[in-house]
Structures are given as structure tokens and as C-alpha cells.
Amino acid sequence: MKFIHTADLHIDQPFANVTTDDAGFQQELQQVNHAVLKKIVNQCIEESVDFLLVVGDTFHQARSSIYTQEFIMNEFKRLEEYGIQVIMSFGNHDYYTENRYWFEWPENVTLFTKEEVTTKVITLKNNEAVAISGFSYEHQWITQDKALDYPERDLDTTYHIGLYHGEIGSTGQYAPFLVSELNPRYDYWALGHIHKSEKISTHPLAIYPGIPQGHTKKEKNGQGIVLVEVESNQVDYRFIPVSIVGFETIEMTLKEDLERHLYLSKLIAGMAQKDWACPINFVTVVVKPVTGQLMSELIAEKEEILHYLQTKLLQQTAGNIWLMDLVIESVETDKLIMGFDASLIDDLSAPFAKKDEFYKLAKDILQQPVIAANIQFDEEDVKLMVQESTQLVKDKMIFKNEASQ
Numbered sequence: 365m366k367f368i369h370t371a372d373l374h375i376d377q378p379f380a381n382v383t384t385d386d387a388g389f390q391q392e393l394q395q396v397n398h399a400v401l402k403k404i405v406n407q408c409i410e411e412s413v414d415f416l417l418v419v420g421d422t423f424h425q426a427r428s429s430i431y432t433q434e435f436i437m438n439e440f441k442r443l444e445e446y447g448i449q450v451i452m453s454f455g456n457h458d459y460y461t462e463n464r465y466w467f468e469w470p471e472n473v474t475l476f477t478k479e480e481v482t483t484k485v486i487t488l489k490n491n492e493a494v495a496i497s498g499f500s501y502e503h504q505w506i507t508q509d510k511a512l513d514y515p516e517r518d519l520d521t522t523y524h525i526g527l528y529h530g531e532i533g534s535t536g537q538y539a540p541f542l543v544s545e546l547n548p549r550y551d552y553w554a555l556g557h558i559h560k561s562e563k564i565s566t567h568p569l570a571i572y573p574g575i576p577q578g579h580t581k582k583e584k585n586g587q588g589i590v591l592v593e594v595e596s597n598q599v600d601y602r603f604i605p606v607s608i609v610g611f612e613t614i615e616m617t618l619k620e621d622l623e624r625h626l627y628l629s630k631l632i633a634g635m636a637q638k639d640w641a642c643p644i645n646f647v648t649v650v651v652k653p654v655t656g657q658l659m660s661e662l663i664a665e666k667e668e669i670l671h672y673l674q675t676k677l678l679q680q681t682a683g684n685i686w687l688m689d690l691v692i693e694s695v696e697t698d699k700l701i702m703g704f705d706a707s708l709i710d711d712l713s714a715p716f717a718k719k720d721e722f723y724k725l726a727k728d729i730l731q732q733p734v735i736a737a738n739i740q741f742d743e744e745d746v747k748l749m750v751q752e753s754t755q756l757v758k759d760k761m762i763f764k765n766e767a768s769q
């Protein structure tokens with residue numbers, strides 16, 4: 365038995381913060397999500413798999429666009445021509461509602477549409493039978509652990525696979541489960557929901573494929589698909605990257621003796637000449653100025669410098685690089701910020717860097733239904749937010765201070 369496992373395509377999610385008015389580039393970006401699904405379908409055909417498992421959050425929206433629906437169904441039909449089946453469940457983003465789909469799902473597609481765990485049996489070309497147990501979201505949240513609802517291994521079929529879209533933990537809104545609860549007699553647990561590629565257990569083999577295509581800089585660790593081969597008791601797997609847009613962060617240093625008229629060209633050349641992994645790369649550049657003077661100047665003109673570099677890089681690399689952000693690193697100086705030591709700002713922000721304190725402060729906002737449905741902060745987000753706002757306060761104060769001198 366050979367199959368490809370994917371999840372979390374989020375196929376109608378746009379790329380965040382692409383502010384360019386370069387129409388060609390915008391158009392190229394609009395094709396990316398579709399092109400990623402085409403790559404997955406092509407892989408299935410090239411590897412002559414028996415079936416494709418799609419474990420939730422195929423659509424980013426519960427109400428998906430008609431064009432997107434048609435596109436996906438046509439891609440699945442392409443698999444039908446090769447006798448490849450598709451087994452699909454719905455996640456917290458695309459939770460299943462009947463009558464939301466304007467086309468008939470192709471005949472090679474088997475859907476899980478119920479929140480209860482059910483089992484479907486499919487037959488492979490060699491006549492071996494595979495039991496597949498799983499569930500779909502019918503609501504945005506599932507607070508119950510579903511792992512213990514899975515049936516015993518089916519003894520009448522050659523293989524048994526579990527589909528599970530959810531998070532690891534003892535409580536949570538996304539069908540929280542414990543790894544130890546996954547039935548060890550299943551041949552494979554196909555997981556979804558976590559956007560990072562990770563094998564969470566070897567016996568039984570349980571894998572999060574990660575997101576095939578990230579849409580924000582936090583989602584840079586997804587490989588997206590797993591190719592799995594099971595022969596009697598032997599299970600082999602490998603991740604296959606399919607992303608078209610990559611997210612990268614690089615550091616560049618501006619030395620003291622570099623002449624002013626070379627700054628911008630040095631930044632552009634440094635980025636344009638690098639070997640990037642993906643056809644399109646969303647890059648965050650951390651600029652390390654060596655003097656406090658230069659730092660203040662860069663900060664003062666950051667917005668315009670950023671816009672200039674974005675435009676030039678898109679032109680010079682024919683859409684290979686989108687500069688997401690310039691982070692101007694602070695320079696350790698003896699200079700006082702508005703009469704205070706620079707470390708004072710760090711001291712002030714320190715309490716908010718603690719997770720509990722942040723949630724206490726942001727509780728009212730985070731409990732608003734619209735926000736709760738769309739925004740979740742993990743520890744890393746909170747840390748980054750505190751860091752960025754601390755830096756912002758410092759930048760403003762240093763600049764004001766220097767301007768007034």
C-alpha cells in the first residue's frame with residue numbers, strides 16, 4: 365500500500381502584508397496555492413500511489429469560494445483518471461456543512477462528514493482492503509478528545525489507518541488528544557492541524573505533514589506532504605517539500621566605513637545574489653548598523669527605504685524576492701535615551717514578556733468572538749510581540765533624543 369498524506373492546505377488563504385502594486389507579482393501570488401495542489405496531485409501520479417489522504421483545513425474558510433471548489437474537484441478528477449482515490453476529512457477552518465458545495469464530489473473521493481468517528485473501507489487495485497477511521501469538524505471547535513472513540517483495528521482488512529485533525533494536549537478547542545491514546549495497532553495515524561512537519565510517534569507511526577504552503581512568516585517549517593509505503597509490518601515514509609513561496613530571515617551588516625551612496629545597492633546586491641530555495645521568497649532582513657548614528661538614520665527613513673528596496677528587488681529578481689520587513693537592530697551605545705539608560709525600556713517591558721501577564725492584559729480583546737475565532741497567540745508570538753514593541757519604543761525615544769540634540 366502506497367499513499368500520500370497531506371493536510372492544512374488553506375487553499376483560499378492569501379499571503380499577508382504584500383503591499384506592492386506590482387500587478388504581475390500579485391497575479392503570480394494568486395496562482396501559488398493552486399499550483400501547490402497541482403504539485404501534490406502530480407506527485408501522487410508520479411509515485412503511482414493508491415490514494416491521497418487530505419486531513420482537514422483544505423479550505424481556509426468555512427464558506428469557500430465557488431472557483432476554489434471547482435478547482436479542487438477538477439484536480440481530484442485528474443487523480444480519478446489514474447485510478448487514485450482521495451480520502452478527505454474537514455477541519456476547524458473548513459468545518460463541514462451540507463449544501464455548501466456547488467459541485468458534485470468526483471466518484472474517487474470518499475468524505476468524512478460527521479463529528480462522530482466512523483470507518484470507511486476502501487479497496488486497492490490489488491484487492492487489498494484498507495479500513496480508514498476518522499471524523500470531521502461540523503463546528504469551529506471540538507473540545508472533546510476523540511482519540512478513544514476510534515474502533516479496534518479491523519481484522520477483516522489488510523490495513524487500518526486513523527485520520528485525526530487536532531492538537532496534542534489534555535484541554536483545548538481542537539479535539540485535544542494524548543499521543544498515548546492513539547491505537548498502537550493501526551498501521552498509520554494521519555494527523556492534521558499543526559503547521560509544522562513532525563513525526564510524533566514511531567509505534568504507531570503518527571505524523572503531522574505540516575503545511576504544504578505557509579502564508580505567514582511563522583509558517584516556514586512545513587514540508588506539506590508525506591509519502592508512506594506499508595508492506596506487511598514494514599512502514600517507510602518521507603517528507604516531500606512542495607512549497608512555492610519560502611520564508612527566510614537573513615542578517616546584513618552595514619560597516620562604519622561603507623560610504624553612504626553604497627548602502628542601498630549593497631543591501632540589494634546582498635539579497636539578489638543569494639541562492640534562494642524557492643521560486644518566490646518572502647524575506648525579512650535584519651540590518652545591523654554598526655553605529656548608533658546610522659541606526660537612527662535608518663529608523664527615521666525606514667518606511668521609504670523599505671518601499672524602495674521592495675520595488676527594486678521585485679524588478680531586479682523578476683519576482684523572486686519579496687522583502688517583507690527590515691528589522692533595524694539596535695546598537696549598544698552609551699547614549700542615554702531621553703536622559704534614561706536604554707535598559708530602562710527593557711526593564712519596563714519585562715513583566716509583559718511573561719505569558720500570564722500578557723494574557724491578563726489582553727484578555728478582554730482576546731475574548732471577542734471575532735478575534736477568538738481568528739487569532740491565537742502562542743508563547744513565541746507573545747515573546748516576539750513584546751520584543752518588537754520594546755524595540756519600537758526604543759527607536760522612537762532614541763530618534764527623538766538625537767533630533768533634539
Ligand SMILES: [Mn+2]
Nearest residue numbers: 421455456557
Ligand atoms: Mn486546523
